Amino acid sequence: MTNLQHLADGKTEHVGYLDGWRGLAICALLVGHFFPVPGLNFGTIGVNLFFVLSGLLMGGLLFEKQEPIARFYRRRIARIVPAHLSFILIITLCWFVFDQPIxxxxxxxxxxxxxxxIHPDASTGTGLMPFGHIWSLSVEEHSYIVLSLIAVICRRHLFSQGRGVAVLFAASVACTLVYQWWAPPKLAFTQWLQTETAAYGLLGAALWVAAGRPMPTGLTWRWAAPALLLAGIVLHWWSWPLAVQRILGTGCFIASICMLTVTRGWFAAMLSWVPLRQLGLWSYSLYLWQQPFYLWSHQPHGPSPVLALLLGLVCGLASYYLVERPTRAYLNAHWGAHQAATKLALDRRT
Structure with a gap:
């Protein structure tokens, strides 16, 4: 099955090695939060790994498969919103019950x-409630909207899809360089989280797809993808300027996942390891629910990182099996089903 067929069959999120990439991303993030490694922010690395995967998948849906925009939004909402809303409402209720500041x-x-x-009520980089990690979901949602608008315009043949995404990508690079030059206090907690800069990895992977997945002829070196992944991690070393980490470090992640879809080989087989793929399937709920326990573990009388991680995993799995998976399946099966049935009936009549 070709890469395009992976995207055209509507099952991109369940390609084994891509689920494994998602599992690798959540592992990196959990290590960065609960067991930090001096010199490397694996939390940031994990988020950037998520972003480049999202760009690859969304680019495939919008620019290769040309999924109808209404269906694209329905499926994105079904995946993101139920677990997101339940997390926020449950946390807010717990904060109210335990008399925490809301x-x-x-x-x-x-x-x-x-x-x-919109920065929190407390000082920049902190918050009264454990919603700080929602910034990355915000970046994804904003990117979905912008990419879908580009897709709509391109489908009307006003300009090519590659050119449209290239403009967005170039603007992201420009903003990254300008903000690095500007260097306001606490840059990492302000402009660096805004969509125009943070979406760099997502837009880069989407651009590669929109441009037709260009690849040098005969390039079959199967060590390229893992080597680029490792290079991207090294380029996230703390002493590198933030712009270097973003443009070169995340740029290596973009190149790595693009190479992975072409060369596959042993690295794809490794990412297809069942436990890693399962982590990938759980990753969204785990990402949501690790945050309050990660923050709690850093309080003066908080639990140990191991206990905090276990509590976060338990809540994340509960969210996946009780909220995310059933609501997503229900919405995908029923939302828009009437319109599809009506269209099918009309097609048969004609």
Missing amino acids: SIREFAAAILFLNNY
């Missing part, structure tokens, strides 16, 4: 996917 500003920003622009 911020309407932070609550609203997280609900509306705007907290990468």
Whole structure:
């Protein structure tokens, strides 16, 4: 099966090695949060691995498969929103029950996917509620909207899809360089989380797909993908300027996942390892629920990182099996089913 067929059959999220890539991303993030490695922020690395995967998949859906925009949004909402809303509402209820400070500003920003622009009530980089990680979901949602608008315009033949995404990608690079030059205080917690810079990896992978997946003829070196992945990790070393980490480090992640879809080989087989793939399937709920326990473990009288991680895993799995998977399956099966049946009936009549 070719890469395009992977995308055209509507099952991109369940290609084994891509699920494994997602599992690798959540592992990196959990290590970065609960067992930090000096010199490397594996939390940032994990998020960037998620972003490049999202760009690859969304680019395939919008620019190769040319999925109808209404269906694209329905499926994105079904995947993201139920678990996201339940997390925010449950946490807010717990904060109320245990008489913890509740911020309407932070609550609203997280609900509306705007907290990468609306800073918390507390000082920059902190918050009264454990919603700080929603910034990455905000970046994804904003990117989905912009990429879908580019897809709509391209389908009307106003300009090529490669050119449209290239403009977005170039703007992201420019913003990254400008913000690095500007270097305001606490850059990493302000402009660096905004979509125009943080979506660099997502837009880069989507651009590769929109441009037709260009690859040098005869390039079959199967060590390329893991080598680029390792290089990207090294380029996230703390002493590198943030712009270097973003452009070169995440750029290596873009190249790695693009090479992976072409060369496959032993690295794809490794990523297809069943436990890693399963982690990938759980990753969204795990990502949501690790945050409050990660923050708790850093409190003066908080639990040990091991106990905090276990609690986060338990809550994440509960979210996956009780909220994310059943609601997603129900919405995908029923939302829009009437319109599809009506269209099919009309097609048969004609």
